[in-house]
Amino acid sequence: MEQSLGTRTAADSPVCAPRPAARPDTLAQGRTSPVNSFNEWDPLEEVIVGRLEGATIPSDHPVVTCNVPSWAGRLQGLAAGLRYPRRLIGQAQDELDGFVELLESLGITVRRPEAVDHKQRFRTPDWSSRGFCNTCPRDSMLVIGDEIIETPMAWPCRYFETHSYRPLLKDYFRRGARWTSAPKPQLTDELYEPGFRTPGADEPMRYILTEFEPVFDAADFVRAGRDLFVTRSNVTNRTGIEWLRRHLGPGYRIHEITSSCRTPMHIDTTFMPLAPGKVLINPEYVDPGKLPEVLRSWDVLVAPEPDPIDERLLKVTSMCGKWLSMNVLMLDEKRVIAERHHTGMLRALERWGFEPVPCDLLHYAPFGGSFHCATLDVRRRGTLQSYVD
Template identity: 40%
Template sequence: MASTILRKFYQQSIRCIQNVTSVPIKTVSSFYSTDVEPKQNKLTSPVNSWNEWDPLEEIIVGTPEYATVPHLLPEVKTCAASAKHNFYIQNGGKYWADVIPKEHWQLLCKQVEDFVKMLELEGIKVVRPDPVDHRKSYKLLDFETQGFYAAMPRDFLLIVGDEIIEATMTWRSRYFEYLAYRPLALNYWKQGAKWTIGPKPTNFSKLIRDEPINVGLSDEHNPDYGKVTTESEPCFDAADFIRAGRDIFAQRSQVTNLSGIEWVRRHLEPRGIKVHRLSFVDPRPMHIDATFTLVKPGIAIQNPDRPCHQVDFIRKAGWQVINAPQPLMKKDHEMWLGSNWLSMNVLMLDQNRVIVESEETGIQEMYKSIGIKPINVKFKYANSIGGGFHCWTCDIRRQSKLESYFDWSKGEIPRI
């Protein structure tokens, strides 16, 4: 009896196995593709900008609202002109609007709004960061700080193709600047953009020296000379990087260390993008736009007072490097942060048009000589708190694609 039952069970098992193995392959694969495989993300990124010159479609323009004077901490002391140190000592933690001449502040705000209107008349979509009260104090880790401003999105946001990279920010007063831009970044991400946040500094007592070391010595071969930042952890501001498709150039500055450049290099390397470090004759470098700019394929502009040590490599790669004319800003015009070389800080609408300060006739003529039409916009009052047209903006979308613009067959820039 038992043997009969076992024989029937064996026969039924064989039939079950035969039935399962006879199921058509496509039926099994159809089952998995319908119910198991994730759906493809069909979102198209609203963010797309690979260089500084393709036709501009969308841009962030900063806001001066609630801008606050930073305290004269070592990182501010090193970057600000010594003649302005007392201004920061006396006014640190106060609103800029309350401590600079009222008429100057009103003209500053008007010039920013007029700039926005001009961009919109060109058919460019303009978005603005959220107003944040930068006088508010924040306490984190080993420091407590008030804010600075959300006037210069260029300093904080590095756009590489369809990706937004948030810089670490090195001034303690700018640590929480991301709060003004976070809603914008989140919205772009929801629409399909990539979004990466650089590693925030965790120990400013190690990252920031009390004083720069070896001030006055050339940093061509020792990038620490004259710098207030150490290499204890990565730090970088986005404004120390300029883009040219598959090549991005960066400088070691008071706010960007070698570790910060290396972090960006490793992050972008899998995408086929090279990050090259440039160095300049500059005693207190902070942000690259008033030192070296790329305005169209084959044309770079450099500050003749801060020449680039690697300029021969740029020229061998097929680029013309032109010295910018001396700025024409009057010496009695107040500049609490930055220098008159903000004349170089321009915004390319496309390869054939550039926005420049209306009184800087020298650089206007230079652009005309290389076939680029200058669009003159009043902005010298907006310059006064640390930025020109490029600094006050972040180009979110251009009619742009990833291309190579440098021929390195005659030798790449050495890793320095």
């Protein structure tokens, strides 16, 4: 784990520098919110796409390394806080630029966070760390209707990640959106199980997180109108799920998806609603017979085995795993952006009645994911509805 350096405070770091307060007369009064997204498939109009600039290898905190093989955890301990190799960044940046161009060519407004130097060290009264990256807005923010919720993430190196999105959040707020932040977690030792070991295939499931305080990544949730689906994981605990349930109130229901993944982190390679009445599942992690009863009338689409990729790339993407083939982005109920390399998934989507839009983002995986991870759909053209029994 990274050690504290001196007495530098969070306010001393450029990452955490305060910004001027908004003038009261710039706040929206009775305007239609620019934020509006209730599900994963209504027609997409505006999206935030992450950035690669300034990305550094995440820390060797146990909550980070528990999701990778032991050899990768040891290597990460040596490289934590260093820049990713230039060659790795270059390939991913070319693909990311192409993805942004594709979205814009389809008439979708693309917004971007600020570039940040994630090597800057920051601290709280209890610990210090360097950052990670702002490649995956899907993790740190959750959009429910006209509200953007900043999530209480469990990785210390991601503590200030949403600061790079603050200019966007302030703009949305001034124009009429609701902006909420879940309770900022302490992330002290009480939150993590001491000596945690990943359970074997024949052992009961266990997680590195205790219930000391609410923590969750937004990417452990997917939305289907009045119903949300969540996986408990090594970044999302039951207390975090309960916080969101109470925050949203009786107008929404949250259902837990049971995953057999031994290193669970994020639902979008496990369970992905694609359209009203259609959900894509990972056959290695999800038993169709154990899905929530509210999905009994839905078509359950079983993801095909992912196409093989370069073994060297798979090693550096071990935190995401091979099932990033499922990490698709719906443009509407028919059109779906999917990885060009995963031809099996493209063919399956066509068989199921979708219109796949192939795109390259294979080399983005070492930085946290693919199309769904790399985006946050801010506005979709639709209204709040119920899609389940």
